Amino acid sequence: MRPLSPTRLRDAKRHARAAAEQIRLAFDGPTWRGRSGVLAGTAAGSSIEYHDHRPFLLGDDPRDLDWRAYARTGQYTRKTYREEVSPRIDLALDLSASMYADEGKALRTLELFHFCVEAGLRVRAALCCYGVSGSQVEMLSLDRVQVGEFAATVAENDRGRAPDLGQVPWRAHTLRVWISDLLFAGEAGGVLAGFAPRSGRAIVLAPHARAESEPDWSGSMEFIDVEGGGRQLRQIDERALARYRAAYTRHFELWSVACRRRSIALARVSSEGEFVDALCAEALPGGAVELWT
């Protein structure tokens, strides 16, 4: 895996930052818990968003009296306001080699990663980042998010294996985001079993390259697996290509069905074109991201 140049890395961050100004992760919907932040919590707090009325009690600030309610009811009551909390975000990044085999796809992966980080920072989320490869899970510090450093952490015997998301120390009531191209054998349901939260929300962002979905293979080919190193000789003609495309499409259909069953938002993000446009193409209508209101 060739490391991206510092210029491309800076570009990835810049694109992510620009996108984060317009789009954020889909926080709307669930009620979040956490420390003070910018999202509505479940309890009463000090935001300006009305929460409830309660009787005025001894020790309450007299400035909180709802005089209009008193005028109507003759009872001393006060408004309470919703608390604003910062959500917890658990971000897992697939470190398998397939994520970085294609330069465009590697760049898009980093853009997604930085977007999620930036989106979390904007809502003052409690962000935890993990790198996942096979059964290995590694906590990532933000300053280590470099292409070359990711590859170095993957163990030999985990190459090519489906990620074991159950090994990730997911927190409760978090927004779980998994960035992965989903290009591994194995049943989707089994992988998602370790990802789907009981409460909170889960999002899968899947970057993909055109070379994977619409390859221009023909003739005698020797395919080399970027992850496991396995080799296969194939004779590719139009029929073989059509069967591959059908298998590719079927693979992601199964993932889509599995995610829907578990109320996980799955968004495939193309590595072609601008990052914002690619993100909005499927992630926005799919509910994985939302516009800042």
Place this chain on the structure above:
Amino acid sequence: MLGNPAGLWALLAAPLIVLLHLLRQRPRPLEVSTLFLLDALRPEGRGGRVIQRLRNTAPLWLQLFAVALTTVLLAEPRFLVESSAQRVVLVLDSSASMSVFRDAALARLGPRLAAIERSAAHTEWIALDSDIDRGQLYGGSQRRALLEALQTAWRPLGATHDAEPALRLAAGLAGATGLALFVTDHVREVPAGVALLSAGEPRDNVGFAGVVLDADGAGGFAARVRSYADTAQSRAFWLEVDGERGTERRIDLAPGTAQLVRGVLPEAGRSFVLRLAPDAFPLDDTAPLLRPERKRLGVFVAPELRDRDLLERLIGALGDLDVVAERAGADLAIEAASVSALPAADLSAIVFVSGARAAAESRDLVAVPDSLADGLTWDALLCRHAERPELAPDERVVLWGGRLPLISLRESGDVQQLLVNFDLRSCNAGRLPAFVVALARFVEAVRDRTVGYEARNVEVGQLLRTATRAGAGDTWLRTSSTGAARALAGHPLVELRAPDEPDFFEVTQDDQVLLRAAARFAEVREADLRGAGAIDPPEDRTRERALRNSRGDPFRPLWIGLLLAALLASWWLLGRART
């Protein structure tokens, strides 16, 4: 046709291209992240086959198309001009030796004629016999009809003859734009403008080179058997008597030698055939024979001439003459007459005209060209001749003595009279060979015109004459082997040719046999097949004519354009596949 047939070698590139496409391409390595999805495809082993299933790809077909176009361009197809025409004149060798190679010649000729026909849009075919007297065998525009005509009409059984007149005629008919082709069995020089096709090959042959019957009539014969071979030969031979095969004997011959075989024809038999074991040339392996019988002539000698020694000797020498007592029953009369009272032309006769006046002087003797006097010397004749005031209208002089006819001939219908205008007693004609020979010739001429039975041994194809009766029925020639009969025309003498192959035959009129004959092959020059050889005419003249009668491919620029397009398209597709 193709202007450059060698261009067809370009087609060899097609299997090479197919082989290249069968060979497994070096696999292009490619790193992929979706290897697990490729499990849906059928894998090939790492070892792989060197030869893989032929893939139906556009570059394959484009390259094969380019090979086809290249072949067309290199081969230079040409198309006959619709108005092109040629005349092909064949001269077929009709000599007997050709009979051995006739079928081989026709087999070689068929494809050759087909190739010649393709060199012009229209072809006129003429087939001539090499014996120019035999005329044309075929004239028309259909090659198949020509070959059929040759199958039926070309029967080479003739004697050795000069084919030069027929070849020159053929060359003239063919002209500069046509073709004259001589079909024969020996490689020989031909005139300019004539091509040669020879279908012979050296063969050994042994055959009868001649059969002679003893003159004494006892039936003895001697047959000459000759070997036309370069190795020692041994043959069985036998005599068939009326179809019954006799004892077989063997004869051994050193290379190129001949031997005599002697025997006696049995008294009881009527027809005899000497046979040799058959070989390459069967015509001389059979010699039909008959006991010859001359036609008998009844001769009446006038009483006043009966004591003439000359006449007695003449009658005795000629043979087969029956002296009859009455003039009415004779075929020939020998009589005397005076100048003023010549006998009527009612019977063929030798008439000695009496009334000698003066002696003829030898220097004035002039013989007129005539069958009676040809080759005879009359210089020594001394005689006293009769003065004839005038000649009869139907009389022609054979020998002049000055201004006076010494010997003349009268012919009136079937009757011939030889008028000897001098007295035998007062001349030396009796001692002059020319006179005796002339008399003998006349007698034979009368014999020829006399209707009667005769049996002869003749040669195949020999020209014969037979006297027939006037006012009687048709005359027929019947051959013994086939039983076929052919009507003959002519009177008082009918001309016929003996069959072309050894056989017995008869000439009949009103069921009366006039002639019974045995024809045998005697043309020994045709029996030697050692010099036969094969040669084919050169192709270049046919090709020359074809090029002259054709035009080039009008679509050549289009093929060139398509070829370039196919090559470019194939190169582009292959390049795209690689990248």
